[in-house]
Amino acid sequence: MHYLIIGYGNDLRGDDAAGRVAADMIAALHLPDVTVLSVHQLTPELAPILAQARGAVFLDADASGCQVVRVTYVLPRTDGQYAGHIATPGALLALARAVYGRSPDAWLISIPAIDFTLGASLSPQARDGVVQAVDTVRHMTASADRASTAQP
C-alpha cells in the first residue's frame, strides 16, 4: 500500500495552483512508496485510487486569510458536500468508503493563498507556503514509514 498525495487547483489562476505546485515538487523528490497526483479538481474517479492508499494527503490553496500552513485530519463526510463535478476531500473519502469499502487516514494541508488573478505564477506568500507544505509531507511520509517499519 502506498501513500497518496493529491495537489489540486487551477494552474491558470495564480495561487489557486499552490497545491499543484507543491505536488509537482513532491513528485520530483521521488519519495519511496509515495504516489503523487496533480489535478485540476477533485473528481469521483479519484475514489478508487484513494481506496487503495495507506494514507492520503490533500494539498489545497487556502483563501481563508490564514497566514500559516495548516494540517487538519480529514474525516469522510456524506452530508451533502458532494456536488458531483467537484468534491471536497471529505466527500471523496466518503465516496471511496461507500463504493470501494475503505478509505485511508487522510490529512488536508492548506496553503495560504491571496492572489487568484489569471496567470501561472504564485504570490510570495503562496510560494513560502508551498515550501512548508512540501517539507510537511516529507516529514509525514517519513515518520509514517518509520512507524510501519517498527511494527512487528
Add this chain to the structure above:
Amino acid sequence: MTRHILIDPVTRIEGHAKISIHLDDDGNVAEARFHVTEFRGFERFCEGRPFWEMPGITARICGICPVSHLLASAKAGDAILSVVIPPAAEKLRRLMNLGQIVQSHALSFFHLSAPDLLLGFDSNPAMRNIFGLMAADPTLARAGIRLRQLGQDIIAMLGGSKIHPAWAVPGGVRSAPTAAQRAGIVERLPEARATVLDALRRFKALLDTHAEEVAAFGNFPSLFLGLVGPNGEWEHYDGRLRVVDSGGAIIADQVDPSRYRDIIAEAVEPWSYLKMPYYRPRGYPGGMYRVGPLARLNICTRIGTLLADAELGEMRQRAGGIATSSFYYHYARLIEILAALERISLLLDDPDLDSPRLRAEAGVNRFEGVGVSEAPRGTLFHHYTVDANGLIQRVNLIIATGHNNLAMNRTIAQIARHFVRGDRICEGALNRVEAGIRAYDPCLSCSTHAAGTMPLTLTLVAADGTVLDEVRQG
C-alpha cells in the same frame, strides 16, 4: 514566459452563480435572472500564444470537460493549417469525444440529478446526494459510477491522462491505442449498455409521476441548435449547423460552422458575465435557442444506431414530437449515452484505427480558423485569428452554457412562478430552481476549485427592491 493579466473585477471563489427572482407589485414573479459572477477571461489570456499551444491551454479552462475544448481547439488549428486530417485521427478524436459524452452524461445523471429524481425533490437535503442514493439503491449508484469510469478510461486510453490530455493537436492526434487496450474497453461495453438501459427504464417511469416538473421545468417554445450530418443524422464531432423550431420546422440547415456569425449573435447584460447568444435572424431576445443533448435529439432525423434510434422514437412519441420541456434533458442524456456506447463499439472494431498515419503536417495557410464540436453540454465554438507566425491575435469562444443562458433564465422564471409562494423561499422551491438549472448541466464552477460545490444563492426581491428572502445552497 509568464503572463499576468489583471482583469477587473477580479472575482474569486465565492458566488459563481446566483439567482434573483423579482416580484411585481402584486407579489407575482415578474422575472428571474441567473447571474454568473465568475469571469474567466480566457479569451484575452490566449492572445499572443502560438495556436499550436491552444489545445493544451484551452483544455485547462475546465477540469470537467477538457476534451471538448481540446477537440474544438484542434479543429480550429486544422482550419488554420488548411488540412484534412487522416481518417484514423478523425476516428480517434470521435472516440475520445464519445468517451467524454459517456462520462459527462453519466456524472450529470447518476451523481447530480438521480438523487433528486429517485429520492425526491422534497427529501432530506443532507441525504439528497450520491451517498443517499448509495444507501437507497447501491446497485444503481455503483453501476452509474462504473459507467462514468468507462468514459474516463476511454479518454485515458487515448490521451494517457483522464484530464487535460494534450493529445489532439492541429493536424491530427499524437497516438493510437493498442489492440489490447481496445479489447479491454470492448469487454466492458455490455455492462455499460445494461446500466443505461436500466436507467432509461427507471426514468421513463418517473415521467408519469413527475408531470408537474415536466410541465414547469423549462417547458416553453424555443429554437434548438446543433450539428447534424449530411443527411440530418445525429452528430457529435463534425457536421454542419441546423436550427429547428419547437414545431419541428427546420429554419436553418447545413450552415457551414465557420459562418456561425451569420446565424448567431451575442448580447451582454450588465448583471451577468456569461454572454447571451441568440439566433441572429430573430433578434434579441426572441432568438433564444437551446443546445445540448435535448437540442441534438430534437434537430436530428435519426441517430443511426439500433438501440438509440428505438429510444429516440419512444421519446418523441412521449413528448408528442419535439420535446420542449427541459426536464427531457435527462432523458436525452441517457439516450445519448446509449448512442455513444453503440458508436464506440463500432469504432473500436474499425481497421482504420490500426493506421500509423495520424497527423497531417503543414504550416500557417490561413489566418483564421473556426473549430466546432458538440461538447456534452452543447455546441462549442473556438474561433482564432492568427498572424503569419501563428501567434493568436484574437479568440472568441462560445461555450454550451452560454448558448443556453437565455433558456436557463426563462426556466428559472417558470419554475419560480410555479413553486415560489409568498415572500419566502422554501427548501423544496430552492431545490427545484437549482434542479431546473441542473437540467442544463451548466459548467460554471470550473474557474477556481475551492468552492467545493456550485454555490447557489437565491434572492427574492420585491417590486420596490427590498430583499424579502435569501437562501443559499452549496
